[in-house]
Amino acid sequence: MKIAFSPCPNDTFIYHAWVHGLLPGAPELEVTYADIDITNKLAQGSDGPDILKISYGALPWVSDEYALLPCGGALGRGCGPLVLTSGRNDITNNPASLAGRRVAVPSERSTAYLLFRLWAAQNIPGGIGEIVVMPFDQIMPAVRDGLIDAGLVIHEARFTYPEYGLSLMTDLGSWWEEDTQLPIPLGAIIARKSLDLTRISQWIRDSIEYAWAHPNVSQQYILQHSQELSPEVAQAHIDLYVNEFSANLGNDGYNAIKALLNRAYEEGIIPKTDFDSLLWQG
Structure with a gap:
């Protein structure tokens, strides 16, 4: 069985x-490790993996399969994307200073991008000048070096951005939570409808339960793939992003997904x- 995740x-x-x-009884996995912008594109075609991790912001373009x-x-909660600046090019902590400027984003079909656009519509008169898509690990160096006026960052960047001398303009997760009282929908798991989705969901939950019961067993594997993160930063990342919603979206999870995509549609950002x-709840 083929799977793709970050x-x-x-x-x-x-x-x-x-x-x-x-996991007894679970099929062998053939894994593709890829950035979210790549997996988002894989989800659009008919020849993508059996299971893959994509952004919730990419759901409108997911194949019918x-x-x-x-x-x-x-x-x-407390795990949203950040808008970072370096203080160069007359950029201040006032969002209005981004009007007409260049902002780097990790994907235009990501939750981070949707949140940024929704926030910008309320806070940046005149709008952004140019959106530049680049791999998420290149964004902070580009902002630091003045190649970009501001950067939209995700993942472990929320723990490491001070090392680049960058400043936080806004935490889009905090903005979203205050505005909606809902959690932040970041990464989704999708699977082919032709498969046994009940069993796949159970294998995923079994894998999560194993990870929680044996938290140290996976450390070498995690650090091998975590792009030179320290064990402390990797653990902080896990503590923040692996939670009760990982095991079950529940009503709050589904309501958050619908709220995000409906708002983005009303703003004209997505279809x-x-x-x-799309939804399968078992």
């Missing part, structure tokens, strides 16, 4: 047990999403 600590922590054959699973992804076709 090399980030939350994903490798969740899927370690299944990837390493530690896939369904959203209720587990294995990333939602939470309308066919939830009835």
Whole structure:
């Protein structure tokens, strides 16, 4: 069975047990490790993996062959994307100073991007000048070096951005939570509708439960794929992004997903999403 997810600590922590054959009865996995912008594109075609991790912001473009699973992804509170600046080019902590400027984002089909656009519509008169898509690990160096006026960052960047001498303009997760009282929908797990989604969901939950019961077993695997993160930063990443929503989206999770995509549709950022076709709740 083919699966694609990111090399980030939350994903490798969740899927370690299944990837390493530690779940009785679960099929062997052939893993592709890829940045979220790549997996978002894989979800659009008919020849993508059986299971893959994508951004919730990419759900409107998912192939009809896939369904959203209720587990294995990333939602939470206090874990949203950040808008960072360096103080160069007359950029201040006032969001209005980004009007007409260049902002780097990790993907235009990501939750981070949708949150940024929704926030910018309320806070940046005149709008952003140019959106530049680049791999998330290149964004902070580009902002630091003045190549970009501001950067939208995700993942472990929320722990490491001070090392680049950058300043926080806004935490989009905090803005979203204050505005909606809902968690932040970040990464989704989708699987082919032709597969046994009940069993796949159970294998994912079993892998999560194994990870929680044996938190140290996966450390070498996690650090191998975590792009030179320290063990402390990798653990902070896991603690933040692997939570009760990883095991079960629940009502709050589904409401958060619908609120995000409906707002983005109303703002004209994305096409309308066919939830009835996409959702599978088992």
